[in-house]
Amino acid sequence: MPKQTFLNLPSEKRNIIIDAAVNEFVEHGLENASTNRIIEKSKISKGSFYQYFDDKHDLFMHLVSLLESEKKAYFQDEKPPSMQTGLFEYYRWMVKVGMAFNSTHPNMAQAVSRVLLGERLFFSEYFEDVREKTRDFFELMINEARERGEIDPSIDIELAIMIMETWQNTITTYIFDEGMKQKDIMEWVRSAETQERIDKLLYVMEYGLRKTESEFEKNA
Amino acid sequence: MPKQTFLNLPSEKRNIIIDAAVNEFVEHGLENASTNRIIEKSKISKGSFYQYFDDKHDLFMHLVSLLESEKKAYFQDEKPPSMQTGLFEYYRWMVKVGMAFNSTHPNMAQAVSRVLLGERLFFSEYFEDVREKTRDFFELMINEARERGEIDPSIDIELAIMIMETWQNTITTYIFDEGMKQKDIMEWVRSAETQERIDKLLYVMEYGLRKTESEFEKNA
DNA sequence: TGGTCATGTGACTAGAAGGTCATATTATAT
DNA sequence: ATATAATATGACCTTCTAGTCACATGACCA
Numbered sequence: 001m002p003k004q005t006f007l008n009l010p011s012e013k014r015n016i017i018i019d020a021a022v023n024e025f026v027e028h029g030l031e032n033a034s035t036n037r038i039i040e041k042s043k044i045s046k047g048s049f050y051q052y053f054d055d056k057h058d059l060f061m062h063l064v065s066l067l068e069s070e071k072k073a074y075f076q077d078e079k080p081p082s083m084q085t086g087l088f089e090y091y092r093w094m095v096k097v098g099m100a101f102n103s104t105h106p107n108m109a110q111a112v113s114r115v116l117l118g119e120r121l122f123f124s125e126y127f128e129d130v131r132e133k134t135r136d137f138f139e140l141m142i143n144e145a146r147e148r149g150e151i152d153p154s155i156d157i158e159l160a161i162m163i164m165e166t167w168q169n170t171i172t173t174y175i176f177d178e179g180m181k182q183k184d185i186m187e188w189v190r191s192a193e194t195q196e197r198i199d200k201l202l203y204v205m206e207y208g209l210r211k212t213e214s215e216f217e218k219n220a
Numbered sequence: 221m222p223k224q225t226f227l228n229l230p231s232e233k234r235n236i237i238i239d240a241a242v243n244e245f246v247e248h249g250l251e252n253a254s255t256n257r258i259i260e261k262s263k264i265s266k267g268s269f270y271q272y273f274d275d276k277h278d279l280f281m282h283l284v285s286l287l288e289s290e291k292k293a294y295f296q297d298e299k300p301p302s303m304q305t306g307l308f309e310y311y312r313w314m315v316k317v318g319m320a321f322n323s324t325h326p327n328m329a330q331a332v333s334r335v336l337l338g339e340r341l342f343f344s345e346y347f348e349d350v351r352e353k354t355r356d357f358f359e360l361m362i363n364e365a366r367e368r369g370e371i372d373p374s375i376d377i378e379l380a381i382m383i384m385e386t387w388q389n390t391i392t393t394y395i396f397d398e399g400m401k402q403k404d405i406m407e408w409v410r411s412a413e414t415q416e417r418i419d420k421l422l423y424v425m426e427y428g429l430r431k432t433e434s435e436f437e438k439n440a
Numbered sequence: 441t442g443g444t445c446a447t448g449t450g451a452c453t454a455g456a457a458g459g460t461c462a463t464a465t466t467a468t469a470t
Numbered sequence: 471a472t473a474t475a476a477t478a479t480g481a482c483c484t485t486c487t488a489g490t491c492a493c494a495t496g497a498c499c500a
Contacts, residue, residue, distance in 0.1 A: 118338025
C-alpha cells in the first residue's frame with residue numbers, strides 16, 4: 001500500500017506518477033520495469049519515490065486496486081441480465097462488459113493483465129515462425145474436417161484455430177502447474193484420472209458445456 | 221546458434237551446462253535468468269560461456285531446438301490414429317502424446333513453455349485471493365445453472381470453472397493483442413465484427429465445435 | 441623439441457539496478 | 471516572525487548485470 005504522503009499529493013501529481021508507471025509496466029512488464037525510469041518519466045526524485053511507495057511492487061499493487069475499484073464502479077452502471085436467462089447469458093454479459101471496460105483503460109488494464117496472465121517478454125522471429133506453422137497445420141486439419149462435415153460450418157477457421165491453440169496451451173500450462181506438484185509427474189500424467197480429465201476437457205471443446213438434447217435423452 | 225566450440229565439447233560437459241541452464245530458466249524465466257548463475261552452476265568460466273554462446277538467448281534457443289528435435293523423435297515413435305477417425309480424434313492424440321512427452325522432460329519442457337506461453341514471475345498472495353474469489357463466484361453460478369439443468373451433468377465443477385477461467389483470460393489477451401493494433405480500441409471493441417467474434421467464441425464454449433444434429437437439420 | 445591452433449580462465453570494465461540518508465525546501469501553526 | 475512538521479532532493483552506496491580481453495593451459499602435428 002502506498003504511504004499517506006502519496007495520497008496527500010495533489011491528484012495532478014499523483015496522476016503523472018501513475019501514468020509513468022502504467023507506461024513502464026506496459027512496456028517492460030513488472031519484473032523488468034525500472035523504478036529509475038519511472039522516476040525519470042514522472043520527474044520526481046528518488047527520495048520521493050521511496051517516500052510514496054515501499055518499492056515497485058507496492059506501486060503496482062496500487063495500480064491493481066485503482067483499476068479494480070474503477071472496474072467495480074463501471075460494472076455497477078451496467079445492468080446485468082436477469083438470472084432467469086441463465087448461466088451462459090450472464091457469462092456473456094460479464095465478458096462483454098469486461099471487454100468494454102478494458103477498452104476504456106487500455107494501458108492500465110493491459111499493464112495489469114500482462115502480469116496476472118503471464119508476460120511474454122522475449123519473442124524471437126523463430127517463435128513467430130513456429131507458431132505460424134502450427135496454425136497452418138491446424139488450418140489444414142480443420143479445412144479437411146469441415147469438408148467431411150465434422151465441424152459446425154458457422155464457425156470460421158480463424159476462430160477454430162484460436163480455440164485449438166488455446167486448449168493446447170491451457171493443457172500444457174495445466175500439466176506443468178499441477179504436474180510439478182506431484183511426486184512422479186510421468187505416473188501422474190499417465191494415470192487414469194489425469195487422462196480422463198483431459199478427455200472430458202476435449203469432450204467439452206467438441207460438444208460444449210451446455211446440456212444437449214441427446215444428453216437429456218441419455219439421462220431419460 | 222551455439223558456436224562449434226560448444227558442439228565439440230564432450231557430451232558430458234555439454235549436459236552439465238544444459239542442465240544448469242534449464243534449472244536457471246525454470247526458476248527465473250528467460251529475462252530474469254542470470255548468465256553468471258548459469259556459469260557458477262555449471263562450473264565453467266565466464267570466458268568459456270561466451271566462447272560457446274553469443275548470450276543467454278542464444279543458449280535458450282539451443283534448448284528450444286534440442287527439445288524440438290526430441291519431440292519430433294518422440295512423436296515419430298507413436299502411431300497417429302488414421303485420418304478416418306476425424307479431427308477430434310487426431311487432436312486428442314496430439315494433445316495426449318504432447319503431454320506424455322512433456323512429462324518425460326519436465327524441466328526442459330517447462331522452461332521452454334514458460335517463455336513461450338508467458339511467465340508469471342510475481343505472484344502476491346493478493347492475486348491468489350482474487351483468483352480464489354473469482355473461482356468461488358463461478359462455482360456458485362455453475363452450481364445454480366446445473367440445478368436448473370443448463371449444464372451437461374457429466375462435466376464436473378472444477379472442469380467447468382477451468383473452462384470459464386480459460387475463456388475469460390483468452391478473450392482478455394485477445395482484446396489486448398488485437399485491440400492495441402487498432403487506431404481506436406474502444407471503437408474496435410464496440411464494433412459489430414468484434415462483438416460477433418466474441419459471441420461466436422462463447423457459442424462454441426456453449427455448444428462445442430462439432431456439428432450437431434440440430435445443425436445438420438438447420439442446413440437440411 | 442618447438443610451433444600452432446583450440447580451448448579455458450578470471451580479473452576487469454561499464455552500466456544499471458534498488459535503496460539510503462543527510463540536507464534543503466516548503467507549508468502550517470503558534 | 472518563529473518553531474515544527476511534512477515533503478523533496480540527488481549524491482552516494484552496494485550489488486548485480488552482461489560482456490571483454492590478455493593471458494594460461496592443453497592437444498596435436500612436424
